[in-house]
Amino acid sequence: MQKYTVAIFGSGIVGAFIFDSLVLNGVKCVLIEKGEDVCLGASKANSGIIHAGYDCEKDTLKAKFNVRGNQLYPDIAKRLGERIGSCGSLVVGDKNSLPKLNELLERGIYNGVKNLQILNRSQLLKLEKNLNQDIEYGLYAKDAKIISPYHFTISLVEESLINGGKLKLNFITTSIQKLNDKFIISNGKESFESSYIINACGAGVNEIGSLIGEDIIPLTFTKGEYILLDKSEMGLVSRPIFPLPTEKGKGILACPTISGNTFFGPTAVDINKYDTSVSYSSLNVIKSSVTKMISNINFKKTIKLYAGVRVKKGKDFYINFDNKNKNYIVITGISSPGLSAAPAIAEFVVNKLIENGLKTNKIEFKQRIPYTNILTLNEDELSSLIRLNKDYGEIICNCEKITKGEIIEVLKRTPFILTTDGVKRRLRTTMGHCQGSFCYPKLIKLMSEFYQVPEEQINFKGTKSLIVGDIKEGGIYGKHN
Ligand SMILES: Cc1cc2nc3c(=O)[nH]c(=O)nc-3n(C[C@H](O)[C@H](O)[C@H](O)COP(=O)(O)OP(=O)(O)OC[C@H]3O[C@@H](n4cnc5c(N)ncnc54)[C@H](O)[C@@H]3O)c2cc1C
Structure with missing residues (x-):
């Protein structure tokens, strides 16, 4: 059975920052996500603002972590190669x-x-x-800034994976047992062991808590x-x-x-x-x-x-180390300004774990290489890239000017099968004026050839195909009422 020191549930911005921080501290970690990709909750649909922190109520966790998080973001963005707009x-x-x-x-x-x-x-x-x-x-x-919240989350997870972290997607946890102070986590097909659990599932916090006899947290x-x-x-x-x-x-x-x-x-x-x-x-x-x-x-x-959807537990963030189960930590109710606060929440949680005896190790840090973006290249750079690989000269998404080469690079880099939504959140394919009307067919064809599966098996998101079934239900146009 695989053994980890920390299992983090939920790959939103909070889970991703904690995962990254623990991995870079040499802790053996696994990130568990029930969806088919990382960042499928509040962290993918928010305003993307790293707030300065003037509007948080005084003496709250929100105020403390927002102000500190705002200070931490620029250096982390630089390390990851993530864009950050210092616009105020x-x-x-x-x-x-x-x-x-x-x-x-x-x-x-x-x-x-x-x-x-x-x-x-x-x-x-x-x-x-x-x-x-x-x-x-x-x-x-x-000091307020803007970022792409889902892109930042994905980059954090990528950095953690290249530095030794493990990721389990589509993992629907069905049981968690306590055995000699260790948690045995299972989805019915696969089990593994972890000394600590960090529950950062946002809206899904009680799905995990209830499996180990914790009280339901009202949200x-x-x-x-x-x-x-x-x-x-x-x-x-x-x-x-x-x-x-x-x-x-x-x-x-x-x-x-x-x-x-x-x-x-x-x-x-x-x-x-x-x-x-x-x-x-x-x-x-x-x-x-x-x-x-x-x-x-x-x-x-x-x-x-x-x-x-903002998930709330009262007026402040809810971060609890003192639960029925020892070494079970809960972080939920991370409503706004949770994106701004996330690096500081991770800093606090990881420092507290270390103070309480979690062992860290030095690692040989491997830098994440940002995706190629032809729009950032000058003419000479682009010409030499195309001479090396003609796929960088073939546009797939015309509105956003994204090439076959850039898409294949992302598909190769991701150790799991992406949906068109997953490619979109990494590269902005289908995000332009036509919203995919022109590029979906080309993108699906490309992905089907790359993964060597029929086109109808290239999903939009989850298990929703863009070719069979009701595409509106799949969410391209969203549900309207
Ligand atoms: C409309 C809106 C605007 C906002 N604007 C801002 C802003 O501009 N600035 C700011 O600072 N904050 C903003 N926020 C707040 C911010 O988005 C959240 O605080 C933050 O995204 C919360 O992150 P999280 O990691 O706690 O949760 P989430 O991002 O929701 O992540 C939880 C993850 O856990 C997964 N999960 C759920 N159940 C399970 C399970 N049983 N097993 C495994 N995985 C599971 C989910 O699929 C998801 O990927 C906004 C929020 C909203 C909704």
Whole structure:
């Protein structure tokens, strides 16, 4: 039976940071994910903002880990070869907004956030030209950043795998037994042993906890829906722009993605169960909210609607080392700003494990090589690449300019069969204006040849084929109600 020191459940941004940190500390680790790929929960559909930390309630885990996480991101991004946009963020309001903005400023300073500044309209217009005429004041947080949250998570897992970590996908845990202080984890076909369990399953936390007799952790869910615009609208806004926060949260923002799209959202709709459908009424809420802050929006350039689900356990993050089972650690309720906080949560958890006796070892670090991106190459570099391998001269995704060579490189690098959604999240295939209408057939053909399986076995996501069955149900257009 395989023996690990730590088994981490859940490959969202939190599980991935903990996995990476433990692997780089020489700890024998396995990352267990029930889905067919990594990062299939909240970490794949969020705003991608590394918040500065001014709006977290004082003296909370959220405040502490957000501010520290924000500081940790740039060096980790550099190591992984991940793009990070140091654009800062704005909270804007009308002529009556100053008291609320000052409150945020004061809270930010208390939380340890640096580089905060209140700006007047003329200063704001130098940063953002499309602010609505009613906007008079803003809080500028220079340290806020943007990333691609799913790409970052995938890169963390890749770095861990090349440095000795193990990954189990499609692993539906059916039993966990305690034997001589070790956990025996099984899916009915395969079993392995681990000294520690870290449960970072987000919404699925109780699926694992209940298998080892832990009490059910009550969770609540809040859906956040988005409108995404085509890249032709690039430059509408240059950084995340928030309205004044309310009881419900940070509000509906306008934001650029790291790849140059613009999005609006998220809504905050309380729901009873995990559900990522987008409702028509929410689209109107998004439109009316965002036009109060931003002018000149061309909603006709919408290319996609999508939603993510915030998982909450009360108002703060839930990180518990003191459970019924010794060496069983639970991390859940990581709602916003969990993306920002994730490296600091991992730092805290790993340091605490080490303090409590977890042994670490020196490793010979292997650097992750970023994927080739022909758009970053100059003409000479691209020509020599194509001379070496003509696949880098054959475009598969025309909107995003992604070549056969780049796709094959990713398929070769990933030690498991990818879905078209998996390729999309690594390379942006099908993410452009046509949303896959033109490139899906070419992508499926390429993947079918590479994996040597019939085209109908190339899935969109999960077990949903793009060729047989109801593609809408598969989620290309999302479910609408
Ligand atoms: C709409 C929205 C906007 C947000 N915007 C921001 C933002 O801009 N900035 C920010 O800092 N934060 C933001 N957040 C919060 C952030 O997305 C989350 O805090 C973060 O993604 C949580 O990560 P996680 O790893 O805890 O959970 P998840 O990403 O949900 O990962 C859990 C993983 O566990 C897997 N899993 C579940 N059950 C099991 C099981 N039984 N066995 C194995 N695996 C299992 C799931 O498939 C999933 O891959 C936002 C959240 C939402 C929903």
